[in-house]
Amino acid sequence: MIEKPPIDDAQLYGEIVRHIIQSADPDTVIVFGSRARGDHRPESDVDILVVAESDKPRYARSGSIYSALASLPVEVDILVYTPREVHEWSKVPLAFVTTATCEGTVLYERQR
Numbered sequence: 060m061i062e063k064p065p066i067d068d069a070q071l072y073g074e075i076v077r078h079i080i081q082s083a084d085p086d087t088v089i090v091f092g093s094r095a096r097g098d099h100r101p102e103s104d105v106d107i108l109v110v111a112e113s114d115k116p117r118y119a120r121s122g123s124i125y126s127a128l129a130s131l132p133v134e135v136d137i138l139v140y141t142p143r144e145v146h147e148w149s150k151v152p153l154a155f156v157t158t159a160t161c162e163g164t165v166l167y168e169r170q171r
Contacts, residue, residue: 068094074131075107076167082127085111086142091163104134107166108159110145117144 076088092106093099113120120139128135140148140156148156 071105071131071133072166075105075128075135078127078131079107079109079124080167082123083109083111083139085109085167086169087165088167089159089163089165091159095162095164102133104136106136106159107138108156108163109137109139110142111139113139113141 072090075090079085079088087108087110089095089108089110090105091108093103094105109121109124111120117139121137124137124139125135128137138155138159145156145160148154149160151157
């Protein structure tokens with residue numbers, strides 16, 4: 060098996076954002092979980108919340124992003140929520156989206 064060379068976090072996040080922008084039209088890209096907290100291990104996956112407008116059901120929104128990220132040297136878990144869904148879930152204190160948006164780190168935010 061061919062091993063992929065290591066990549067530092069800043070370079071990794073830059074690549075993730077670049078691929079997401081190319082495959083989707085995000086308003087915001089947020090890293091959350093152990094990578095955002097700084098307690099990840101080298102083999103830890105990268106948890107990403109993408110906030111983007113979509114008419115698709117939530118389960119069908121991330122396919123093109125996963126395809127775009129397939130060449131990266133780490134596993135990336137993608138969740139795509141619309142701005143409206145993020146707003147609605149932000150009213151629920153222990154909801155996943157609330158935790159991701161409050162404790163995560165914004166990697167990209169579209170300039171308005």
